[in-house]
């Protein structure tokens with residue numbers, strides 16, 4: 001964890017007077033926090049209802065407020081032990097005023113886990129946490145992937161195939177989506193050679209999920225999936241204006257997925273479309289809906305590539 005602190009300080013352009021560091025993870029004491037979630041439940045054929053519920057997530061939190069001296073550095077450490085075999089899945093660290101975080105993967109197996117965090121903040125921190133070339137490669141790979149996704153959604157023969165065999169309604173749209181995912185994941189298998197899903201851990205849910213929902217009829221929610229359950233990351237009103245956002249959850253997902261902010265740009269485009277145009281009603285509308293989302297995501301990664309002075313990707 002010292003790399004985390006130094007990295008964040010490097011990101012900070014202006015030298016701050018003080019920093020607050022918060023570490024959250026599962027605790028020995030099993031302090032728990034209730035997260036508001038929602039799930040979609042089918043009440044009868046073709047009609048879904050969004051249902052609110054709460055889930056208790058074990059959290060451990062320590063907050064450190066560090067005053068930075070004019071010269072010199074701030075150092076320290078803190079450790080704790082947690083009993084039990086279950087592997088913690090919710091663990092985040094964040095600095096005030098900085099959106100970054102890192103997730104430390106806890107050890108698996110054994111009967112307990114030891115955590116140590118240490119920090120070393122100052123001008124002379126000599127632990128670069130990541131090779132910048134690695135960053136460039138990661139972003140470039142995301143761009144290549146999104147380009148393949150866009151190309152697949154633009155493929156007219158795929159749309160024709162789905163319409164011909166499954167019709168131009170909900171069934172056609174869902175079979176079409178599966179076929180797009182199959183093609184993309186065959187081109188980009190995951191590290192184990194398995195087909196990789198398209199953003200399966202994030203979703204934009206309209207409160208109304210049938211295709212008769214028109215513009216202004218739903219207040220979308222961007223959700224993220226933890227252990228199969230969806231939690232609200234951002235909620236919007238029926239004009240598409242942000243009503244609430246969960247910063248802790250955002251930090252959590254940022255640590256899980258380094259494409260998180262790009263994916264949020266994608267999902268926010270869906271929010272705009274759902275509130276201004278309503279739910280897609282045909283295969284063409286579905287494809288264009290996704291194309292608009294992925295274009296936003298692509299722009300995000302291209303901006304990242306430029307900010308990090310990486311070689312451009314076409």
Ligand SMILES: [Zn+2]
Nearest residue numbers: 266270290293
């Ligand atoms: Zn999408």
